[in-house]
Amino acid sequence: MVKVKSPGRYVARPEWYDRNPGDRVGEYLGIDVAPATDVERLSYTVPTGKKAMVEFIQATIIRSAAATTVGRVYAHWSVTPSGGSVKVIMRTFIIGNAVGEKSDLVGGATITLLAGDALRGHTQDWSTGGTCHFNLTYKITEFDA
């Protein structure tokens, strides 16, 4: 004799990508940007009641005009946990002065951010004179926690 049990009242919870998902995409494309100190170009903070899967981040620097005095040029991504301190998770830089000097980093990531956590994209150019192109991009899927 085979006993057939009722499936009961419990149902499997949908996967994260099926829990009221929403795309969040940010881009900073600075062309011929003059030297500047540390500037937070992009910021994304996870709303209350949500989580976020960071699926893609990118940081690119291309020197577009030679500097009078070259300094390091950075582009980086940081994560600040809610109420915590900032941590850089991806950094790229160039130190050459030739036009076309380039650095590019792409993260195909599965970084989960919790409510209140922040992802931030920065640029820095410590040269005197000259210009650089900067590209910072993220793609996030935000979903119910």
Added chain:
Amino acid sequence: MVKVKAKVTGKGTPDDPSRVNLPTYGMVPGTEEYADKAKRVLKSVVVEIPDDEVDEKGKLDPEKIRRKYRDHPVWSKFKG
């Protein structure tokens, strides 16, 4: 996304970067205004912010930000 002009804060150092006092934004390239261009001190910039953080006139709505990030230690007390 909605574009608003925002004040830039911070000293431009790694510990205190130049930034806009908003939880979610993207600076629009080429819209920077400088308080002192020689010292690279930014004064203001146009930023794009989410549609659900502005009122029906397209202006920043601090109450909507406080509600959206209501458990956050900083943004839950946001005053605009």
